Amino acid sequence: MLLTATVLVGLITALVATKQRVSHMFVAATAVLLVGGEINTQTVLNHVTNSGIVTLVLLLLAAIVLERTVLLRFLAKHIAHSQYLPSLIKMGALSTIASSVLNNTAVVATMMRAVMKSQLHAPQRLLIPLSYFSILGGTLTLVGTSTNLVVSGLVTAQGGPNIAIFDFLPIGAALVAGCGAVVMIVSRWLPQQTTDESLESQYFIEAAVAPSSPLVGKTVIKNGLRALDGLFLAEIVRGDSLISPVKPDDVIQANDKLLFSGDVRRVHQITALPGLHTFNKGDLPATNLREVLVSPESILIGKTLKQVGFRARFDAAVIGLSREGKTVSGKLGNNPIQSGDKLMLAVGPDFERRQNISRNFFLLSDYKTFQPLSVVQNTAAIAGFLAAIAAGALGIMSLIESLTLYLVLMVGSKVADSSQLRRRFPFELLTILVCALSLASAVQSSGLAQSVTKSFLSHINGVPTVAVLLSLILLTVLLTETMTNTAAAALMVPIALSVADGLQLDAMPWVMAVAYGASACFISPFGYQTNLMVMSAGEYRPADFIRVGWPVTLVYIAIVTVLIPIVFPFDSV
Numbered sequence: 001m002l003l004t005a006t007v008l009v010g011l012i013t014a015l016v017a018t019k020q021r022v023s024h025m026f027v028a029a030t031a032v033l034l035v036g037g038e039i040n041t042q043t044v045l046n047h048v049t050n051s052g053i054v055t056l057v058l059l060l061l062a063a064i065v066l067e068r069t070v071l072l073r074f075l076a077k078h079i080a081h082s083q084y085l086p087s088l089i090k091m092g093a094l095s096t097i098a099s100s101v102l103n104n105t106a107v108v109a110t111m112m113r114a115v116m117k118s119q120l121h122a123p124q125r126l127l128i129p130l131s132y133f134s135i136l137g138g139t140l141t142l143v144g145t146s147t148n149l150v151v152s153g154l155v156t157a158q159g160g161p162n163i164a165i166f167d168f169l170p171i172g173a174a175l176v177a178g179c180g181a182v183v184m185i186v187s188r189w190l191p192q193q194t195t196d197e198s199l200e201s202q203y204f205i206e207a208a209v210a211p212s213s214p215l216v217g218k219t220v221i222k223n224g225l226r227a228l229d230g231l232f233l234a235e236i237v238r239g240d241s242l243i244s245p246v247k248p249d250d251v252i253q254a255n256d257k258l259l260f261s262g263d264v265r266r267v268h269q270i271t272a273l274p275g276l277h278t279f280n281k282g283d284l285p286a287t288n289l290r291e292v293l294v295s296p297e298s299i300l301i302g303k304t305l306k307q308v309g310f311r312a313r314f315d316a317a318v319i320g321l322s323r324e325g326k327t328v329s330g331k332l333g334n335n336p337i338q339s340g341d342k343l344m345l346a347v348g349p350d351f352e353r354r355q356n357i358s359r360n361f362f363l364l365s366d367y368k369t370f371q372p373l374s375v376v377q378n379t380a381a382i383a384g385f386l387a388a389i390a391a392g393a394l395g396i397m398s399l400i401e402s403l404t405l406y407l408v409l410m411v412g413s414k415v416a417d418s419s420q421l422r423r424r425f426p427f428e429l430l431t432i433l434v435c436a437l438s439l440a441s442a443v444q445s446s447g448l449a450q451s452v453t454k455s456f457l458s459h460i461n462g463v464p465t466v467a468v469l470l471s472l473i474l475l476t477v478l479l480t481e482t483m484t485n486t487a488a489a490a491l492m493v494p495i496a497l498s499v500a501d502g503l504q505l506d507a508m509p510w511v512m513a514v515a516y517g518a519s520a521c522f523i524s525p526f527g528y529q530t531n532l533m534v535m536s537a538g539e540y541r542p543a544d545f546i547r548v549g550w551p552v553t554l555v556y557i558a559i560v561t562v563l564i565p566i567v568f569p570f571d572s573v
Contacts, residue, residue, distance in 0.1 A: 003036045004446040008439065011483075023428045026435035038442040047437040051153065051400060053430065053486070056105060056146045056529070058403035060426050062385055063109035065407070065416045068373055069381045071110065079114060082221055082248040084121050088187060091115065091126060092133040096176055099137025100144050102389055108134045108530040112537055120226055120248055124191040127534040128548060132183050132522060134530050139519055140172035141165055143393045146529075147485045151515040154493040160507050163515075165393060171516065171563045175556060182555050186548040191540075205231070205267055205319050211254040213275020221248040228260070228269050235259040267319055267346070290316070290345045292361035300337040300360060314360075315351045320344035377415045384409065432532070436487035443491055453498045465503070465570050469513055470561045472496060476517030477557065481524040488527070489518040509568040516560045522549035 011029040033039045047053065078094065081087040091111070098107045108131060115126045138145030142152060142165040152163045209215055215223045225233045226248055236243040236250065237257035243250060252258075260270060267289075270276055294300055300308055311317050321335065322342040342364070351357070373381065388406040392399030410416040444450075460468050472492075479488035496510040521528035525535040525545045534540070 001446045001448050001451065004033065004038055004442045004448050007032050007036075008443065008448075011439070021428075023431045023435075026432050026439075030435040030438050033438065033442045038446055039438055043441050044434065044438050047434045047441070048430075050434075050437060051398070053433050053437070055149065055399045055403070056433070057426060057430060058400060058407065059105055059146075060109055061407055061421055061424075062388070062403055063105075063107075064421060064424055065381055065410050066110050066385060068415065069378045070373075071378075071382055079111075082120060084125065085184070087121055088126065088129060088184060091130060092180060092183070095130055095133040096137035096140075096180070099134040100140035100172075101393075102144075104134035104138040104145050105529050105533070107137070108533055112533060116537060120221070122191065124538045124540065124544075125187065127538040128190060128531075128540065128544065129183050129187050131528070131530040131534045132549075132552060133180065135519055135521065135528060136172075136176045136179055139175050139516060140169055142168060143389065143399075144168070144172075145485075145519060147489055147518045148515055149399075150486055150489045151493060151511065151518065154490065155497070155507075155511050160493075160497055160511055163511070167512070168515070170567050171512075171560060174559050174563055175516075178559050179552050179556050182552050183548075186551050189547050190544065205260045205270060206237075207258045207260070207270050207273075207276045209252055209254060209256040209258065210275040210277060213252075213254070215252045215273065215275055216254050217251065219249050219251055220246060223252060223273075225252075225258075228266070231260045231266055231269060233258060234261045289319075290347050290351070291364040292343050292345060293364055294337055294339055294341040294343065295360055295362060296339045298337070298339070298360040299356075301339050302336055304334050304336055306334070314345075314354055314357070315348035316345040318343050319346050373415060377413070380413065381410060381415050432526075433484060433486055433529075436484040437490055439483065440487045440490040444494065453495045456495070457499065457502045460503075465505070466561065466565060468499070468503070469509065469564060470557075472499060472510060473513050473517045473520075473557060473560060476514050477520045477553065480518050480521045480527045483527060485518045485521055485528050489514060492518065506568070506571040509564050509570055512564055512568055513560070516556075516564075520553060520556050520560075522552040522556070524549075 007029050011025060014025045030039070030044065034041070034044070079087055079091045081090060095104075095107055095111055098111075111130060111134075112127065115130060116123050135145070138148070142148050142163060148163075148168060156162060220226060220233060233246050234244065235258075236246055236252075237259065238253060258270075258276070300310075305318055320343065322344075323338060323340075343361075345351075357363075384406050388402040389399070391397050391402040396402075397405075407416065407421075411418050411421070442448075456471070460471075472495075475495075476488055476492045479491060483491075492514045493511070496514045497507055500507040500510040519528075521531060523546055525531040525540065525542055531545065535545075
């Protein structure tokens with residue numbers, strides 16, 4: 001018991017006081033417990049295959065599949081607003097609703113990329129609220145968060161009451177309303193570093209707006225030009241004038257030349273927009289990109305692309321031009337080519353067979369463009385994910401089975417890329433969760449949990465029941481903030497059932513206290529997986545979570561403490 005308590009205190013101290021990687025500290029704590037004999041290898045391996053953890057990993061992998069669909073761009077387009085508060089409200093509403101029926105980790109994984117690419121507001125001002133709203137949305141239903149699933153599974157395994165899917169809804173709705181309002185207020189305390197709108201890139205991609213384009217007469221933001229994935233609208237050439245930087249409220253006009261910078265491999269997003277054409281007045285001839293250097297012997301030198309009939313001569317279209325390491329803006333098609341210019345070409349099937357290629361260019365590299373999914377593939381990916389969640393929620397099959405089937409079908413049908421799934425496998429998050437559950441096992445097996453429960457019960461004689469409930473909530477919140485929500489739930493469920501039994505009261509209020517308390521992670525980035533995700537993406541410091549998290553936590557605890565006895569009365573057993 002002494003060894004386990006020492007390791008627990010040491011881990012908490014290290015998390016707060018050092019800047020070491022969180023996974024390394026959890027692994028070190030687990031290693032000490034293994035060497036000390038408090039846990040064994042089999043215990044750790046059992047946690048690797050824990051159904052809650054496996055489900056969580058599968059949900060994260062499924063979210064990677066969803067990133068390829070139109071869902072991400074849809075979310076980005078509907079989150080986007082030129083003003084910060086409307087953007088925050090839209091994002092909060094979407095993430096809350098989505099998190100009530102989908103696991104909130106999957107929701108954050110999907111929406112986080114949209115927030116990072118929104119190009120309107122600093123991601124740091126939106127990512128923590130995204131995590132908070134997803135946590136609040138997860139409190140609405142049983143399937144909204146892995147915490148609720150873990151609590152339900154542990155309670156059922158220990159003979160406690162069954163928790164229905166909508167038992168969380170009344171209190172969860174109050175939390176969304178009350179804490180959501182607080183998030184709106186305190187979000188102004190977040191870092192306000194603005195996005196670098198220059199977004200330096202090696203290439204500009206130019207597209208012309210046709211007079212008949214439906215983009216004409218609408219603002220940049222209304223046309224979704226701030227919601228492109230990996231591309232940024234940097235300049236607009238209008239006649240002889242250049243608009244730079246481009247503002248969200250700028251109106252697109254006929255014959256404008258739009259210059260995008262960013263990842264040229266995502267050029268399909270530009271050609272897919274109605275009435276937009278690359279400056280050579282034609283569609284891209286192929287999905288393959290070639291980066292070439294103009295040879296000193298090239299016939300292009302001193303001439304424009306139009307003058308040499310570039311596309312007909314080489315079976316390729318120039319989509320980007322770089323000169324002396326700098327992007328070349330303006331009317332690319334009218335720019336005389338110089339020796340040493342780098343061109344990004346979209347090439348046709350005859351490009352490699354043209355006899356004039358080696359004389360005019362040095363081939364540098366080739367790329368594959370990111371191709372959008374078809375309508376059928378988009379439908380299958382989105383509908384399949386929702387069907388997998390529904391199958392798990394309705395008990396047709398377990399979430400592990402339904403999500404595994406979904407991923408196998410997506411990889412088999414080429415909707416998902418297996419190599420990408422391997423590269424983005426959440427090893428660090430998996431390590432933290434497994435070690436946290438191993439630590440919770442040691443706390444129970446060493447007798448530390450029983451000692452805490454016994455001491456707790458000995459000090460509550462004559463104390464009002466609501467005060468006891470508040471103490472249990474506070475203890476769970478404290479553990480959640482310092483360990484992880486899953487570990488806190490695993491540790492506190494046996495204690496909650498023991499307290500209910502000792503007081504001879506119905507177990508439901510105490511179990512729900514643990515479930516809600518284990519989701520109340522707003523102060524620490526380490527206790528909840530969505531906080532860990534946005535901390536890395538937004539490059540936050542722990543102090544950022546503390547600054548905005550403590551008011552949300554106080555309101556959260558107050559709402560839960562007041563409403564649990566009303567929704568789940570303290571009936572005697």
